Amino acid sequence: MESEKSLLIVILDTSLTHDVMCNNKIRMSEYLNAVTVFVNCHVMLKPTNKVAVVVVDTIDCQFVYPDNNLSLTSLRQTTGQCEIFSQVEYSLRNNISNFISQNAKKDILTTEPLIGAACAKSLCYISRLERELEAGKSLNSRILIITGSDNECDKYVRFMNIVFTAQKQNVIIDVCSLEHDIALLQQACDITEGIFFKVPNLSALLQYLLWIFLPDPGIRKKLVVPPPNRVDYRPLCFCHRELIDIGYVCSVCLSIFCKFTPICTTCEVVFKTPTPLPGKAKKKKK
Amino acid sequence: MSSISIKNPLPKFSVKGNTSPDKWEKWKLLLSKSKGETVKSIKGTPSKEIVFCLNDTILCHSLSPDERRYSQAEKEVLALVFVCERFKLFLLGQKYLSIMAVGMNDIKGYRWESGYEKSWEEIKENEKGLGFSALTESLALLEQKKKKQNGKIVRLGMMRHLNIIVDFSDAMLDQDLKPTRQICTLKLVQKFIKEFLEQNPISQLGIIVTRNRRAEKISDLSGNSRKHLQSLEICYSSNYCIGEPSLQNSLELALSSMKMLPSHTSREILVIFGSLNTCDPGSIKDTIELLKTHGVKTSVIGLCADVYILRTLCNVTGGQYHIVLEDSHFQELLLNYIKPRSVSKDCEATCVKMGFPHHSEKLPSFTACMCHLDDNVMNKVGYFCPQCNSKYCELPVECKTCGITLVTSAHLVRPLHHLIPIHVFKDMINSPDNNSQCYGCQKRINECMEQISVCNDCKQIYCNDCDEFIHNLLHVCPGCAVLIK
Numbered sequence: 001m002e003s004e005k006s007l008l009i010v011i012l013d014t015s016l017t018h019d020v021m022c023n024n025k026i027r028m029s030e031y032l033n034a035v036t037v038f039v040n041c042h043v044m045l046k047p048t049n050k051v052a053v054v055v056v057d058t059i060d061c062q063f064v065y066p067d068n069n070l071s072l073t074s075l076r077q078t079t080g081q082c083e084i085f086s087q088v089e090y091s092l093r094n095n096i097s098n099f100i101s102q103n104a105k106k107d108i109l110t111t112e113p114l115i116g117a118a119c120a121k122s123l124c125y126i127s128r129l130e131r132e133l134e135a136g137k138s139l140n141s142r143i144l145i146i147t148g149s150d151n152e153c154d155k156y157v158r159f160m161n162i163v164f165t166a167q168k169q170n171v172i173i174d175v176c177s178l179e180h181d182i183a184l185l186q187q188a189c190d191i192t193e194g195i196f197f198k199v200p201n202l203s204a205l206l207q208y209l210l211w212i213f214l215p216d217p218g219i220r221k222k223l224v225v226p227p228p229n230r231v232d233y234r235p236l237c238f239c240h241r242e243l244i245d246i247g248y249v250c251s252v253c254l255s256i257f258c259k260f261t262p263i264c265t266t267c268e269v270v271f272k273t274p275t276p277l278p279g280k281a282k283k284k285k286k
Numbered sequence: 287m288s289s290i291s292i293k294n295p296l297p298k299f300s301v302k303g304n305t306s307p308d309k310w311e312k313w314k315l316l317l318s319k320s321k322g323e324t325v326k327s328i329k330g331t332p333s334k335e336i337v338f339c340l341n342d343t344i345l346c347h348s349l350s351p352d353e354r355r356y357s358q359a360e361k362e363v364l365a366l367v368f369v370c371e372r373f374k375l376f377l378l379g380q381k382y383l384s385i386m387a388v389g390m391n392d393i394k395g396y397r398w399e400s401g402y403e404k405s406w407e408e409i410k411e412n413e414k415g416l417g418f419s420a421l422t423e424s425l426a427l428l429e430q431k432k433k434k435q436n437g438k439i440v441r442l443g444m445m446r447h448l449n450i451i452v453d454f455s456d457a458m459l460d461q462d463l464k465p466t467r468q469i470c471t472l473k474l475v476q477k478f479i480k481e482f483l484e485q486n487p488i489s490q491l492g493i494i495v496t497r498n499r500r501a502e503k504i505s506d507l508s509g510n511s512r513k514h515l516q517s518l519e520i521c522y523s524s525n526y527c528i529g530e531p532s533l534q535n536s537l538e539l540a541l542s543s544m545k546m547l548p549s550h551t552s553r554e555i556l557v558i559f560g561s562l563n564t565c566d567p568g569s570i571k572d573t574i575e576l577l578k579t580h581g582v583k584t585s586v587i588g589l590c591a592d593v594y595i596l597r598t599l600c601n602v603t604g605g606q607y608h609i610v611l612e613d614s615h616f617q618e619l620l621l622n623y624i625k626p627r628s629v630s631k632d633c634e635a636t637c638v639k640m641g642f643p644h645h646s647e648k649l650p651s652f653t654a655c656m657c658h659l660d661d662n663v664m665n666k667v668g669y670f671c672p673q674c675n676s677k678y679c680e681l682p683v684e685c686k687t688c689g690i691t692l693v694t695s696a697h698l699v700r701p702l703h704h705l706i707p708i709h710v711f712k713d714m715i716n717s718p719d720n721n722s723q724c725y726g727c728q729k730r731i732n733e734c735m736e737q738i739s740v741c742n743d744c745k746q747i748y749c750n751d752c753d754e755f756i757h758n759l760l761h762v763c764p765g766c767a768v769l770i771k
Contacts (some may be wrong), residue, residue: 161762210344248638256698270635272635
């Protein structure tokens with residue numbers, strides 16, 4: 001028996017942008033088929049491999065596999081197919097269509113998928129599996145985010161908390177972006193040592209998934225995978241929303257400003273010293 | 287605790303013999319260090335004997351070489367056993383022995399043991415027949431207290447400077463913490479350093495050791511955990527612990543490195559002290575006053591009995607004094623210091639200039655970075671100071687050339703969860719026919735859990751494990767992340 005289990009959680013974004021859908025780059029059915037095949041491939045690799053799928057859009061996020069409500073009697077054995085594959089396929093197909101039709105009735109408030117919430121849920125799930133693990137066994141978990149969104153998907157602080165937790169729990173976050181370079185997700189991959197990859201040709205989505213994201217992180221080092229991007233960690237200043245090289249940070253609430261201000265706009269504390277003094281003090285110290 | 291008296295708390299008490307019960311009040315067990323008149327008449331080095339006096343009778347017990355190495359607390363227990371054996375006749379039939387520290391009675395709750403005294407009396411049975419000791423109850427109370435504190439938003443000192451003073455005197459070779467105090471402390475301190483710098487990336491840490499009546503700085507104030515851990519390696523050898531510690535020397539050394547710090551940063555000292563004595567060149571009271579004027583919060587974790595001067599030190603400088611019960615308690619005490627302390631309202635705030643380096647577009651050829659100048663290591667990648675263009679391979683760091691602090695946005699975001707903690711979940715009793723599942727981990731609620739938690743904002747249900755995970759590690763409520771404000 002192997003002592004290592006490998007858990008893959010796929011976070012699937014179903015709120016594909018207009019651009020992806022309408023220009024016939026990829027159809028929804030093709031997209032879901034590719035993901036289903038990819039998920040089954042992971043299960044096929046080793047008998048100890050585990051998988052979970054979370055579906056996310058702009059309104060809600062939900063686990064579609066494993067499904068607590070799935071009754072085994074509703075599954076008829078299809079000829080020659082492994083039981084777990086038909087289970088995965090059935091629950092993905094059923095639950096995703098339910099999820100989409102359910103949310104179609106609700107009002108859309110944002111255009112950003114709730115990837116942060118889905119990641120938080122996945123981390124809770126991983127921590128539960130780790131608690132329930134038998135003694136002497138270990139669980140390697142990773143999260144793969146497949147998204148077609150174009151903008152910064154969440155509140156920065158919240159998302160970073162999730163990323164740091166993942167780093168601490170040794171959970172790798174991989175991102176497969178269908179269209180855009182997303183700075184926030186790039187940082188997440190960089191911090192947790194995962195791969196950020198933008199698919200250049202959507203019709204070959206499955207191939208890219210199998211090539212880059214199927215192998216375990218240990219094996220990846222031996223493969224030729226796309227080199228890591230250079231990640232920009234410069235912050236936006238709170239006052240003008242611009243990328244800055246040198247900024248002023250409030251010592252109380254850590255807000256970042258591009259110029260010296262006498263009062264912090266976030267926590268309303270009054271700064272005591274004018275600009276030149278801290279510089280001088282530091283020089284003296286040297 | 288300089289002396290012990292045994293007195294009889296029970297009115298039913300009766301003694302055979304000529305001593306009346308009221309005279310029992312005068313029984314005193316004097317440890318040889320006390321300055322009572324009776325002791326003066328006895329010759330010999332003080333720590334070699336334990337002296338008892340009952341009215342005018344003096345009993346003397348000389349200590350064997352092994353017993354001489356006992357700590358103060360152990361000697362007291364030894365005295366107690368001795369007195370029980372000698373005065374067995376008078377003690378027979380008495381149900382309780384009350385042990386009282388003479389001279390310290392004015393400070394209520396002075397002794398850390400008082401909370402745990404006679405814990406066997408407080409074992410209660412609940413409906414299921416399980417015994418709940420007072421210890422678990424008090425732990426539960428602590429947990430609740432912690433929860434409540436989490437909900438409050440106070441001003442915190444986010445930029446912290448902490449000096450850890452670790453005692454490496456021969457008292458640290460004691461084996462009451464397994465395997466020895468020294469190894470146990472080192473292991474926990476290493477864990478603490480890692481965790482501290484991870485959670486407070488813009489804070490700085492320094493390590494000072496004290497042994498052989500000297501204080502020695504083994505690692506300067508910096509934010510690099512690897513360097514600290516490396517410098518701690520030398521402390522592992524078994525002959526590292528020698529002589530007596532010097533509290534004053536180490537406090538002075540810590541203060542000297544913190545005097546020049548800007549006023550918006552917090553200055554803290556954490557002392558881990560294993561011995562009961564200290565060897566100081568001058569008056570330690572002056573040092574304590576000096577610490578107070580410079581606003582250095584000093585906290586102490588003691589590995590053995592409560593020491594008066596350490597308690598005074600903590601009280602005067604506004605720190606906390608804790609005594610370790612066992613290694614897991616030790617760890618909990620240490621990890622408590624990871625959370626930033628709240629600072630007073632009138633503490634100054636400053637706008638601190640910081641640099642945010644990024645990889646430059648055109649890469650220079652192989653160059654050495656400022657942090658590894660002596661090692662002749664060249665590499666291509668690195669972070670460049672936006673002000674003076676010096677190269678560093680690790681962040682956060684203070685630029686050696688221009689003195690600016692170099693950080694990334696991720697470092698600034700990391701400690702923010704201390705500042706904006708998520709709300710405490712409401713506890714609810716679970717009904718067995720509840721068919722829903724935990725919003726976090728998808729576990730069925732009705733499976734085994736007695737209690738569940740509900741988030742006040744998003745009304746989602748969580749199991750207890752997820753509640754703990756969310757509040758201690760994740761700091762994000764998945765349900766609230768779905769809600770759009």
